[in-house]
Amino acid sequence: PAFASPSVLSTVSVAVADATAKLGAGTNESYTLSIPADATAASVTAATPYGALHALTTLSQLVDRDAVAGSGLRIAGLPVVIDDAPRYEHRGLLMDSARHYLNISTIMRTIDGLAQNKLNVLHWHITDAESFPLEVPGFPALAGSGAYTPLLVYNADDVAAVVAHAAARGVRVIPELDTPGHSYAWGLGYDNLTASCPTYRYVSNINNIPLDPTAEWTWTVLQAIVQQLAQQFPDDVVHAGGDEVVTECWELDPDIAAWMRNKGWTDYTQLLGYHVTRLGGMIAAQGKTVVQWIEVFDAGVKGLAKDTVFQVWKGKDELYSVVEAGYRAILSDSDAWYLNCGMNPGCAYSSWQTCYSNEPTPPGTVTPAQEKLVIGGEAALWSEFTNDGNVDQQLWPRLSAVAERLWSPRDVANVTAAEPRLAYHSCRMQARGGLDSGPIAPGFCDVRVF
Incomplete structure (x- = not known):
């Protein structure tokens, strides 16, 4: 020019x-x-x-x-x-396309934004209790009945397009197979995949309906999905979920209870451990590293691969416990980096200042060796109250603040100094990338400048 x-x-x-x-x-x-x-x-x-x-x-x-x-x-x-150079190797965003289906164009536009902010991971939370929108050719009823409608599914071409779009921009795509909890939608396609607990007091809360890990049929389906994810997503990581597993539904299923008695098991966290380690073995057999939510660590599951990575959303004390135990960790502190909060009931809105100031490892919290086990962080956009119409407004420019925290050294932390820089970048993203990034302070975007 x-x-x-x-x-x-x-x-x-x-x-x-x-x-x-x-x-x-x-x-x-x-x-x-x-x-x-x-x-x-x-x-x-x-x-x-x-x-x-x-x-x-x-x-x-x-x-x-x-x-x-x-x-x-x-x-x-x-x-x-x-x-x-970046401070952390893993700098990402979790996008949830299960609570609300997100169009491929929305996902790709968000990837463009990640690249503009030097974020390098899209953690694609594809399925959850509300819907199973991923097409699995060998088991067509998973998406055929588990998606909101058969039209709102991601087929192999959709996945390939997202992965290619991201790779061209230096962004990894990590799929999440959220199990064994949050699995109600799996049972809409094949009802024998999930636990049966009609007398469960909170049976109307579909988030509490888990897979049935005691049925070999469940493992036939899981094996097919793991193989498919390994083929469709070239990244060397697969997220296996493991969060918010409510064991009461397992306890009330007579077949599961009988299986437990035959094993001589009385603690249903043992069943969680059985599921997690067996699924982890399947994923590892495909040459992939497993990421688990922090609940798996909290449950004290034994036999996990030492290269397991834990994603921590409950707070930094949990992060420090993970690295003290010798595991790698990703921070997704819900008090700061859950960008849907403020739209969802039950959690408070995080300002851009809160996002920016969320230092993963303040001085004195961990040893230098433990600090190296913190490989990065992710903001999360859960989609109970998010769809194509408001993704940008919830992400930007707060995700830019997260991006700077994950890229820059710890001592680059002055909020006052960051404000004009982030305000200017927000305008730049609007003008250059078509992202609906909002303001962070009074002012205006002079379109002639960008």
């Missing part, structure tokens, strides 16, 4: 050390961006293509309209040399 000064940035050279590097856990995303004082050329060096993508994103953010000259473009503060 031509600049207000006589100089013209005519060349951007990009040098990547490993052009074949795989996008996945631990991928090197560092880069160096250099622009000389005359701004005639820019150079990017990076270890992988994904670091180079981040460098080009940074370059695009350095370019803006020349408000002084009134026309043209400029890069201020030349010369520029930026050596940059």
Whole structure:
């Protein structure tokens, strides 16, 4: 582009050390961006293509309209040399497409936003108690009866399109198979997949209806789904759920109770452990690492693979307990990074300042070795009160604040200094990416600038 000064940035050279590097856990995303004082050329060096993508994103953010000259473009503060790398390897967003079906266009637009904010993980919470919208060819009734309607499903082409769109932008897609709880919709397609507990006092709360891990038929279906996810999602991680399992429904199912007696088991957390470890073995057999929600850790399940990762939503004390036990952890603190809160009853809205200030490991909380086990964090957008019409308003610009917290060093934490930067970026996302990112303070977006 031509600049207000006589100089013209005519060349951007990009040098990547490993052009074949795989996008996945631990991928090197560092880069160096250099622009000389005359701004005639820019150079990017990076270890992988994904670091180079981040460098080009940074370059695009350095370019803006020349408000002084009134026309043209400029890069201020030349010369520029930026050596940059993320603090955490896992920087993501959980999107829930089960409570409300989300159109592929909405998911792809959100991926565009992730890339603009150097976030690198879309955690796709595809199924839940309310619906099972993923097409499983070998078991057509799962989506045929478990989705809200047969029209609101994700087929293989949809999944491939999302994965390809994300990969081109340096974003991993991690699928979640939320089991054994939150599984009511599975039983709409095949009623013998879920526990039968008609006398359960809270049977109307479908979130409390679990799969039946004692039936081999359940494992036939799970095996098919695990194999499908391994083929459709190239990432080396699969999220196996494990949250909010209410055991009372298991206790009231006479067949499950008889199975427990035959095993000599009296504690239904043993059944949870049986499910978690057997499913984890299936996932590991596909060459994938397992992520579990924190409830599995809290239940004291034995026999978990040591490379299991726990996602912590209950608070930082739980995070510290996980890493003290030698496991890796992802923080999704519901008090700060559940972006649906304020729309959902029962949890309070988090301001962008709260999102920004949510430091995963304040000084003195963990040892240096334990801190290395905190691999990152995710904001979450649960969709009980979220659909295509309000996704952007709930995500942006608060997710930008989360993104900076996960990318930047701990000492980059001044809210006052961050405010103009995030306000400007919110306007930039509106103008460049078509994202409906709201304001964070009084002011306006001058569309001529972006």
